[in-house]
Amino acid sequence: xxxxxxxxxxxxxxxxxxxxxxxxxxxxxxxxxxxxxxxxxxxxxxxxxxxxxxxxxxxxxxxxxxxxxxxxxxxxxxxxxxxxxxxxxxxxxxxxxxxxxxxxxxxxxxxxxxxxxxxxxxxxxxxxxxxxxxxxxxxxxxxxxxxxxxxxxxxxxxxxxxxxxxxxxxxxxxxxx
Amino acid sequence: xxxxxxxxxxxxxxxxxxxxxxxxxxxxxxxxxxxxxxxxxxxxxxxxxxxxxxxxxxxxxxxxxxxxxxxxxxxxxxxxxxxxxxxxxxxxxxxxxxxxxxxxxxxxxxxxxxxxxxxxxxxxxxxxxxxxxxxxxxxxxxxxxxxxxxxxxxxxxxxxxxxxxxxxxxxxxxxxxxxxxxxxxxxxxxxxxxxxxxxxxxxxxxxxxxxxxxxxxxxxxxxxxxxxxxxxxxxxxxxxxxxxxxxxxxxxxxxx
Numbered sequence: 392x393x394x395x396x397x398x399x400x401x402x403x404x405x406x407x408x409x410x411x412x413x414x415x416x417x418x419x420x421x422x423x424x425x426x427x428x429x430x431x432x433x434x435x436x437x438x439x440x441x442x443x444x445x446x447x448x449x450x451x452x453x454x455x456x457x458x459x460x461x462x463x464x465x466x467x468x469x470x471x472x473x474x475x476x477x478x479x480x481x482x483x484x485x486x487x488x489x490x491x492x493x494x495x496x497x498x499x500x501x502x503x504x505x506x507x508x509x510x511x512x513x514x515x516x517x518x519x520x521x522x523x524x525x526x527x528x529x530x531x532x533x534x535x536x537x538x539x540x541x542x543x544x545x546x547x548x549x550x551x552x553x554x555x556x557x558x559x560x561x562x563x564x565x566x567x568x
Numbered sequence: 569x570x571x572x573x574x575x576x577x578x579x580x581x582x583x584x585x586x587x588x589x590x591x592x593x594x595x596x597x598x599x600x601x602x603x604x605x606x607x608x609x610x611x612x613x614x615x616x617x618x619x620x621x622x623x624x625x626x627x628x629x630x631x632x633x634x635x636x637x638x639x640x641x642x643x644x645x646x647x648x649x650x651x652x653x654x655x656x657x658x659x660x661x662x663x664x665x666x667x668x669x670x671x672x673x674x675x676x677x678x679x680x681x682x683x684x685x686x687x688x689x690x691x692x693x694x695x696x697x698x699x700x701x702x703x704x705x706x707x708x709x710x711x712x713x714x715x716x717x718x719x720x721x722x723x724x725x726x727x728x729x730x731x732x733x734x735x736x737x738x739x740x741x742x743x744x745x746x747x748x749x750x751x752x753x754x755x756x757x758x759x760x761x762x763x764x765x766x767x768x769x770x771x772x773x774x775x776x777x778x779x780x781x782x783x784x785x786x787x788x789x790x791x792x793x794x795x796x797x798x799x800x801x802x803x804x805x806x807x808x809x810x811x812x813x814x815x816x817x818x819x820x821x822x823x824x
Contacts, residue, residue, distance in 0.1 A: 394640060401639075409635070413627035427631045434635045494609035501622040508623075522583065523618035529585050548579045555614055 401441050408450040409434065411525060412457045418520050419461045419513060425468075433460040451527065455535045458517065465513075472513065498558050507557040515550035522547055569597040574604050582611050637707040638717065686747055686799070687790075691783045693744055694764045694801035697753070705742035714741045718752055726752035726767040727796065727821040734815040736763065746799070756812070763802040763812060770797040780806050789813050794821075 412433060417426035433456045437444075444452055465472055498504055508516060517536065521527045529547075533540045574597045580586040581594055598605050706717040715728040721743055730738045736756045744753040744766060751768040770792040780789035787809045790799040798816070802809055 398640060406635075409627045409632060410624075413631060414625045417625040423628070426625070427628065427634070430627065430631060431634050431638075435638055438639060492606075494606045495613050497613045497616040497620075499617075499620075501620060504617055504620075504623060508618075519618065523615060524624055529580075529583070544579065547583075548576075551579065551611065551614055554618075555610060558614075558617070 397438075397441055401438050404444075404449040405434070405437050405441070405453055408453050411450055412453050414524065415454055415457050415517070415520055416461060418508065418516055419458075420464075421509060425464070429461050429464055430457060432464075433457040436460060448531070450525070451531055451535050454521070454525070458536065495555075495559060495562075498562065500562075503558065503561050507554050507561065510557060511550055511553055515546050515553065518543055518546045519550045519554070569593045571597075571601060571604055574598070574601070575607070578604065578608055578611060582608070582615060634708075634713075638713065640705070687781055687783060687788045689746055690764075690766060690788055690790075690799045690801045691786045693746060693753075693766065694762075694786060695784075697742070697744070697755075697764055698762060705740070707740040709738055711738060714738065714754070717741060718743075722750055722752055724752075724769050724796075726754070727794065728754060729816060729819040729821060731756060731812070731815050731819055734812075734819070736812050736815065758802075758804055758808060758812070761802055761804040763800055763804060763809070765816070766799045766801075767796055770795055780809055782806070791817070793817060 409430070413426060413430045416429040416433070417423065420426045420429055433453070437453050437456050440456070508519060511519065514536075518532060521532045521535065527535065529540050529543050532543045536543070538546075574594055577586055577590055577594050578598075581591065586594065598608050706714055708714050708717075709730070709732070711728045711730045715725075718726055718728075718741065728738070728741070732738070736758050738754065739757050740755045742753050742755070744751050744764075746766055746768065749768060751766050754765040754767065756763040756765060780787050782788070786801055786803055787806050788799065788801045789809050789812075790797065791813060792798060798813070800809060800813060800816075802812075804812070
């Protein structure tokens with residue numbers, strides 16, 4: 392594959408997923424400036440490594456590069472950011488809806504939802520984005536994030552419970568715990 | 569199925585990941601157990617909450633442009649043979665101009681002294697970069713972008729400096745060919761004037777900016793320092809070009 396052919400394929404297959412790349416980077420990094428740096432670096436890496444792309448899912452492939460770029464960036468720039476600990480992964484999560492008499496409607500206040508997502512530990516945040524916003528299957532997330540499917544499932548379940556807890560708290564201040 | 573068995577299945581069910589055999593049993597349980605039913609409806613609400621468009625960040629245009637500018641430029645479409653269009657005409661015209669220029673340069677070159685051929689080559693590279701509308705391969709005002717761009721493309725690492733404060737903003741860079749070798753070309757701008765600064769490893773020792781020469785209406789200046797040879801060419805006036813050379817010498821180099 393010569394350079395111009397590579398560029399053409401890259402523009403056709405990879406660049407259309409730049410929104411997904413930026414969205415993931417934005418949720419992981421937490422602000423626009425850092426997200427742009429991560430997404431830019433990841434996109435250029437994707438171009439350099441385009442030869443290793445086997446034509447499967449270009450979006451998943453690009454997002455795995457965004458993810459790796461982000462964690463490298465995180466270690467370098469925010470070495471103190473708290474990552475998920477074993478306890479977080481294995482601790483049973485109490486069911487926020489226990490004792491409730493009716494179900495919650497969807498939460499429409501986007502700002503409140505943003506805050507709740509931003510509060511999640513980064514590995515939990517990432518499975519939420521990949522599952523709910525990108526619609527990847529457990530298997531795809533497992534490949535992309537390089538963790539076993541069981542871990543994907545437990546992180547997802549725990550992330551959802553944490554979100555439900557903080558959103559319920561936000562919308563029923565002073566309500567039952 | 570009891571609640572304890574049902575709970576871990578609710579998430580996979582909502583995600584469409586539950587195996588068929590378990591679906592029926594779980595659905596029966598969800599209908600009969602109000603606690604699990606609420607958990608299930610809460611999860612659906614949460615999934616809807618997270619899918620709202622307002623939460624999805626789309627890539628800013630600035631990011632798209634930054635990425636495009638760092639990719640190798642797209643190849644220009646090759647005009648079809650004999651098709652009479654403007655592309656073809658412009659290609660032919662610039663070819664003719666280049667040929668005339670080359671002839672002119674060859675003629676003038678033969679009358680130059682030892683340093684002049686290089687000065688002439690610098691000027692013709694400068695002109696060619698403007699003519700072919702190919703001043704830059706990497707367009708960026710950011711030295712942190714321009715410097716790494718040269719990595720792996722040259723057998724040396726050119727000093728990249730931004731002189732925005734001094735009134736000569738860096739606008740980009742490209743590879744060029746001078747004196748029989750690949751060189752770095754940094755492109756700076758002063759108002760409407762383009763300055764090409766060609767850089768390659770020096771053979772001689774440091775020298776102050778030499779008095780510039782003028783060829784075909786372009787000013788050329790050269791110096792060497794820190795093991796590198798520098799040649800700058802521009803239609804900028806001589807005074808300002810010397811100023812540029814001095815500012816470049818004084819400005820701090822970006823650390824790799």
